[in-house]
Every structure is written in structure tokens, then in C-alpha cells.
Amino acid sequence: MKVSSVEAGEVPKGVVSASKRVKRVMSVIDFILRIVAAISTLGSALSMGTARETLPFRTQFVKFRAVFEDLPTFMFFVMSNSIVCAYLVLSLALSFFHILRSTAVKSRILMVLLDTIMYGLLTAGAAAAAAIVFLAHRGNPSANWFPICQQYNYFCKRISGSVIGSFFAVVLFMILILMSSISISKH
């Protein structure tokens, strides 16, 4: 009787519990990676959002000042990082649920969908900001766009660091999506 049910396609008990343990370990890693990514995006949003520099000289009417709101792309960067950070914090609940119930499948598929959307949003924000940061550093002679980093040195350092932090979170998202699909395959 036992043998026949194994032949009929049932998986032996030892294998099931090993697969369950692997999934639980992956869920824990998932949880930790989400915390790291949330801190990284929060740091990026704050670093960009508080970057400002006022040059030490001024005319009677004009003060030379750089803030992130001057560039709509940086606004988008701060918003996308904030949204993704909020999502990551909320998703911790679902991730914790996956640690407890490692057999859940539908909620994992939902998570892959949401992760994919957020990954896209974060990548878009980071890449768009990177394009502008590149322009700020190098300028573009053909379009007559001058490198503003020559004046706003400190401001440029802040925004560059901010973009790097955001790309770090992008890599973490890739790992999260991969781990989710491996977990789904092991149900």
C-alpha cells in the first residue's frame, strides 16, 4: 500500500520536509533582503531630498542655489524611491506570512507581480536620475548644456551617492524576484 502510493506520484516525507526547510530559509533571506532594500531606498530618497547647496557669492537680486526640486527628474527619483520604500515595508507582512506558511503559492505569485512593478519603477527612477547626473557632471557640448557640477560640487556628490544607493536596491529586487520564482517551483 505504502509503495503503491509512492509509485502513484506521492513525494516521500523526507524530501517534502527538506524542500520545506529550503523554502523557509529562502523566506527568511527574502525578509532580510527586503529590510536592506527598504533602508537603501529610504537613504537614497532622503539623501536626494535634502541635497542643497548655496554658492558663497551672490548678486543683489540672484542667489545661486541648487536644490533637487529644480529638476523634475529628481522629483520623480525621490517619489519612486519613497513609493518603493513604502511598498517594501508593507510587503514585510506578506514576507513574514511566507516564513510561517511556506506552502503558500498564490500570495507568492502576487508578490512576484508587485515586485516586478516596483522593480521597474525603481529602475526607471534610478536610470532617469543617472542620466541627469551624468549630464550635470559632463554637460553636452552639442546641445549647449553646461556641466553644473563645476559650480555645485557638494550637491553633485550627494545626488551621485543617492543614485548609487538606488541601483543597489535594484540589484536586491532582481534577487528577490529570482528567489520568489524558485520558491514557487518548489510547492
Added chain:
Amino acid sequence: MKVSSVEAGEVPKGVVSASKRVKRVMSVIDFILRIVAAISTLGSALSMGTARETLPFRTQFVKFRAVFEDLPTFMFFVMSNSIVCAYLVLSLALSFFHILRSTAVKSRILMVLLDTIMYGLLTAGAAAAAAIVFLAHRGNPSANWFPICQQYNYFCKRISGSVIGSFFAVVLFMILILMSSISISKH
């Protein structure tokens, strides 16, 4: 005997073949979406790569001409779209294999990984180009960057259309990743 093996966890035959049919249909859709996405990225790369405009006036030494190579971000855009297009064409083989063998799981996980990387690359290229296109249209008074679209009208239309085509492929990639994870869950 029959009943006990069902109780022991075996899935009834009718359900298995229904799930198989669903997976096959999804594999066919996957195949078609990849072709559409490949055409879309190819079109974007070509449209950006061939965008050039020479203004009807010139001085003795300077010719006013806009080509995509002037802006490194547009070079990145063309490269990322070309790479993703090549990947999509190559991945058709794997996608076709999934139509034939709908039970394959490991190759699907590999595909999710590659899709995720390519999705990120494509999104980065499209978002970076979009940031520059936005700048070309609106300019930025704070940074003294002037809107070059006022002169290069036709050039700007071409590059804008190109970016839109690329974002269309980004959406297709989201659907592809979601469908892959659903297929993996049904093994």
C-alpha cells in the same frame, strides 16, 4: 486503492491535463508576446539610431545638425534596445521548447532570471532616454539648459516615438515575467 492514492496527495488525471493545457496556451502567448516585444525594441532602436536632422541654415564653419550619437544616453538607449531585441529572438527557442514540453521547470526559472535582467536593462535605457527627451522638450532654467526641441523639431518627434515604443516593450516584459511565474506554479 484508487481512493487512497488520491488521498495521499496525487492529483486526478483530468486536472493534470487541464493544467497542462493552460500551460501550453500560456506558452503560446509567451511566444507571441516575445515576437511583438522584439519587433517593438527593434523599431525603437532603428528609429533612434536613424534620427538625424540638419537645420536649413549654416554659417561658414558650423553646420547645425542633430544625431543621436551626440548624447551618450541615446547611445545607451540604442544599445540596450538592441541587446534586448537580440535576447528576445534567441529566447524564442526556449519559449518554443516550453510549448513542446510544458512540464519543464528549471528552464522556466532560468527564463525568469534572464527576463528580469533584460527587463531592468530595457527599463533603464527607456527611462534614461525619457529623462533626456523631457529635457530636450522643456529645458531647465535653473541649470541653464535650453530646450533644443525648439530648433530640432523633427529630431525630437522621432526620439519621443522611439522612447514610447521602448516603454511598450517594458510592459510586455512585465506580463512575460508574471506568466512565467504562473506557469512555474502549475508544475
